């Protein structure tokens with residue numbers, strides 16, 4: 486069953502790599518972008534053929550920072566880190582979430598896109614993560630680049646099946662009750678079997694459309 490999902494993702498990746506004059510892949514250290522990197526690595530004959538972008542909000546978990554470094558060492562990709570840390574007063578972090586996510590994620594994301602002249606940004610967004618993502622497309626035109634989302638049709642179970650099938654390492658937080666990884670102040674562990682984003686800031690669902698409009702992931 487997973488073979489069909491992988492085949493479709495590979496086709497989208499191949500098309501993106503063919504069409505893009507400057508592609509980049511987003512890697513958060515999370516399970517989905519890990520699978521995306523692995524698919525890219527397979528497409529590139531054991532080398533990830535595009536630079537990898539990580540947005541460092543400055544308030545991620547230590548385990549995530551360590552995992553990103555570990556994967557970078559293991560797979561040897563060209564890691565580009567962009568950050569706008571300091572743009573939000575520490576006392577205001579996680580208070581006004583649209584402002585906080587916008588400053589710490591969207592602003593550095595767009596700065597990186599401009600700075601590196603990125604034509605296509607590959608991300609690991611999935612349709613079943615959130616109702617606001619149900620209508621996403623594989624190729625989506627944004628203001629200054631094209632967003633490519635090769636894993637849209639993967640379910641959470643597909644992601645874990647892929648990780649286990651390929652014996653991929655993953656961030657240790659997933660073994661401690663975290664289901665979806667965001668920033669430290671806005672992410673908590675949940676009971677096993679809980680909805681994918683139930684451990685993310687509870688009110689994020691409400692402002693997701695605003696973030697989408699502002700050019701967030």
Ligand SMILES: Nc1ncnc2c1ncn2[C@@H]1O[C@H](COP(=O)(O)OS(=O)(=O)O)[C@@H](OP(=O)(O)O)[C@H]1O
Pocket residue numbers: 511512513514515516517518519538539540541542607608609610614666667701702
């Ligand atoms: N900080 C950072 N740096 C680089 N790339 C990132 C970042 N945050 C999100 N992403 C990309 O978006 C994918 C979906 O992540 P999320 O669902 O956690 O995004 S969100 O914060 O809720 O909007 C995400 O995939 P996963 O985090 O693996 O699910 C990445 O492809």
